[in-house]
Amino acid sequence: MKNLMVTGGCGFIGGNFIRYVLTETGFSGRIINVDKLTYAGNPESLDDVAKQFPGRYVFEQVDICDAKEIDRVFNEYGIDAVAHFAAESHVDRSITAPGEFIQTNLIGTYTLLEAARARLESFELFHHVSTDEVFGSLGETGAFTEHTPYQPNSPYSASKAGSDHLVRAYHETFKLPTTMSNCSNNYGPYHFPEKLIPLVLLNAKEGKPLPVYGDGMQVRDWLYVRDHAVAIWTVMQKGGRGETYNVGGRCEMPNLRVVEMICDLLDEMVGPLAGHTSRRELITFVKDRPGHDRRYAIDCSKIQKELSWEPEETFATSLRKTIQWYLDNPEWVKHVRSGEYQNWVKTNYGNRN
Numbered sequence: 069m070k071n072l073m074v075t076g077g078c079g080f081i082g083g084n085f086i087r088y089v090l091t092e093t094g095f096s097g098r099i100i101n102v103d104k105l106t107y108a109g110n111p112e113s114l115d116d117v118a119k120q121f122p123g124r125y126v127f128e129q130v131d132i133c134d135a136k137e138i139d140r141v142f143n144e145y146g147i148d149a150v151a152h153f154a155a156e157s158h159v160d161r162s163i164t165a166p167g168e169f170i171q172t173n174l175i176g177t178y179t180l181l182e183a184a185r186a187r188l189e190s191f192e193l194f195h196h197v198s199t200d201e202v203f204g205s206l207g208e209t210g211a212f213t214e215h216t217p218y219q220p221n222s223p224y225s226a227s228k229a230g231s232d233h234l235v236r237a238y239h240e241t242f243k244l245p246t247t248m249s250n251c252s253n254n255y256g257p258y259h260f261p262e263k264l265i266p267l268v269l270l271n272a273k274e275g276k277p278l279p280v281y282g283d284g285m286q287v288r289d290w291l292y293v294r295d296h297a298v299a300i301w302t303v304m305q306k307g308g309r310g311e312t313y314n315v316g317g318r319c320e321m322p323n324l325r326v327v328e329m330i331c332d333l334l335d336e337m338v339g340p341l342a343g344h345t346s347r348r349e350l351i352t353f354v355k356d357r358p359g360h361d362r363r364y365a366i367d368c369s370k371i372q373k374e375l376s377w378e379p380e381e382t383f384a385t386s387l388r389k390t391i392q393w394y395l396d397n398p399e400w401v402k403h404v405r406s407g408e409y410q411n412w413v414k415t416n417y418g419n420r421n
């Protein structure tokens with residue numbers, strides 16, 4: 069891998085992945101970050117690495133559905149590997165407007181796969197970043213393995229499931245060298261505040277209501293974003309071609325508990341809110357998400373046993389680190405919450421009470 073295309077590198081996980089690869093792995097090649105810059109894309113998040121690694125980090129504002137432009141980027145930089153993060157990623161938005169999800173997640177993935185297939189002789193690896201949501205919802209027990217049948221329930225997870233199938237098919241049919249990872253919920257720095265953890269921590273800091281969908285007893289598995297970046301890089305380096313790996317934090321928690329932990333940590337870190345004994349008083353139960361998956365849990369024994377990957381962080385310590393990052397970076401928060409973000413808050417929460 070000399071010229072690695074990272075799609076969606078201005079987003080949350082792609083950005084953290086680029087930072088990790090450039091600063092910690094000894095990777096000596098070049099990273100070409102291809103991002104359309106949707107509402108979720110922030111090139112400023114990588115300004116420091118761009119300065120620190122001149123020439124080794126390049127940004128191209130390109131839509132992955134644009135076959136001509138993708139072809140140009142492959143040729144111009146001699147792309148020999150892809151780490152594919154770009155996606156429409158927010159489940160609630162896929163319920164309000166599914167079209168972009170079908171475009172980017174399905175057509176975009178297809179466009180990239182075609183560009184790689186056209187260069188089969190020199191192409192080394194297509195890594196597809198996917199989600200545990202493709203497996204659907206679990207009952208009280210059990211965990212998703214790599215063999216769990218797909219049963220996506222939202223337009224988002226259905227579009228990701230379709231993209232997973234395309235990646236698998238390009239390996240089986242065309243022998244494209246691929247790897248894939250299906251990961252649980254991430255959290256950490258640069259997380260767009262439409263997602264539960266950054267939304268709740270910023271609202272709690274500011275004394276705004278904390279919207280909990282339904283009864284708040286839906287269970288998610290949480291993984292610190294750097295641990296996910298390490299897992300992806302591990303799979304890219306050591307994973308079997310054509311193989312898929314589940315990635316998770318072995319950290320299942322009901323949403324309500326996550327929200328309470330954020331309230332308690334903030335009370336401790338910045339002091340209580342005026343007029344309140346605890347930020348938990350801000351918790352507001354609102355109308356549930358349609359088709360809301362009840363429980364996710366990940367069996368990640370394959371990546372642990374075969375590739376020796378382990379999450380390094382615990383939820384309590386890295387949640388504290390995450391909160392501290394948001395407290396230390398008010399300018400980033402202000403920037404991403406301007407403009408489109410305000411419209412989204414009105415659309416999603418306006419009629420939820």
Ligand code: NAD
Nearest residue numbers: 076078079080081104105106108109131132154155157254
């Ligand atoms: P994000 O929404 O924060 O970032 C997505 C990035 O993709 C943005 O920079 C956006 O501008 C870019 N993008 C969107 N459409 C594009 C297009 N057509 N062309 C080029 N760029 C485009 O997403 P994220 O949370 O960082 O997720 C990254 C990947 O990881 C996604 O594939 C997602 O399905 C997967 N994933 C996310 C999580 C999670 O907890 N966030 C967990 C498991 C898997």
Ligand code: DAU
Nearest residue numbers: 157158159199200201252253262263264279280281286323
């Ligand atoms: O499981 C991996 C997935 O995790 C990724 O594939 C997705 O890209 C990512 O967005 C995330 O999806 P979720 O739907 O689980 O994340 P979200 O932060 O939107 O919601 C987490 C849980 O919290 C979910 O059960 C819904 C609930 N929730 C969310 C929001 C935004 C609330 O109760 N209130 C809220 O305001």
